[in-house]
Amino acid sequence: MVRGLRTGPLIPILGLLVGISAGILLDPSVPTELQPYLPIAVVAALDAVFGGIRARLDNIFDAKVFVVSFISNVVIAALIVFLGDQLGVGAQLSTAVIVVLGIRIFGNAAAIRRHVFRA
């Protein structure tokens, strides 16, 4: 358990840093049809990350749950926005998705804060 805590965060953080630098260095061009969904996907991914950090601090983190929640969050968020675009309410549904994810991110950030600062 002690060992897991010491090496545990290192690999994910390393992965995050490598991902960011790869994204900046390679600068892949995104197909135009996918562009409206990317910001939403990022917010959904951010929600999964904050949820993962909080679960870890609660000592109930599980890699499988994290990966599944990340992928399903991104896919469902993009799907909702796509559906909204087809129905002509894309902007409103984007807002709805952002609001819900934002509330969750805030809640998890507050829980993380309580863990870290004990306040």
Add this chain to the structure above:
Amino acid sequence: MLRRLLDETLDPGYEEVAARRTADGQEQSAPQNWTRRLVLAGSLLLIGALSAVVISQVRSSAPQREELRQALIEDIAAQRAAGDLLAQRLVDVRDEATQAREQLLAATTEGQDALDELDAAENAAGLTPVRGPGLSVTLTDAPAPEDGRDNLGRVLDRDIQSVVNELWAAGAEAVSVDGQRLGPTTSIRSAGQAILVDFRPVTNPYLIEAIGPTGMFDQLLESAAGRLLASYAAAFGLGLDVVGSDQLDLLPGTGAAVTEAEPVELRRNGAPVGTW
């Protein structure tokens, strides 16, 4: 539903898995094996790359749009300059053609006759500059009423038409509206709020200039159109100003495009020699 949304911010999956583990008698936290770590690192790598791509995309799209706008503006300027150049060349070439025609035709008496005929036709078509005595009529919109009612003193296309027709009737040789010479096929009409002369907009105040006999002045003011406009001026505040002038310069019109032509019969010493 809102309460649940606000209270349960953590994915319920975590607690379920933890509860299942406790029930199975295992440790609450999952064991960290290498596969799980790699999958975790891989998904975080994906998240990082996704964020970086989106951020760089959003950052680079703003200057791109500005560049595109700038390029379009440059295109417009270049095309406009090319258009001006072509218009100037058209004027030059037309001048050359006219000079060459005059030189050729002036050599013979028949040619001279044809030239005189041509000059008369061009004058009638408003294709030549004209200078002479005449009068200028200025029509001005009445100021818009402050309470938002319709402005009854606004100059309409009909008003300009009636003045122009009255001037032609009074013997005017050349007429222009806001500097635009009227030819035989020129239209004066309105499109929405704007008045178009030969499909080009003219604006308030409307200056109608005419070259012709001095009697035009009185004839215009005493005509039905002149009296009607004077009554509009008195009742609705429409501006009507007629000034006689010793010397007016009217620019040539652009002329109508040729849509129909007939072959010319060539004659030499009065006998036909064929068609051209």
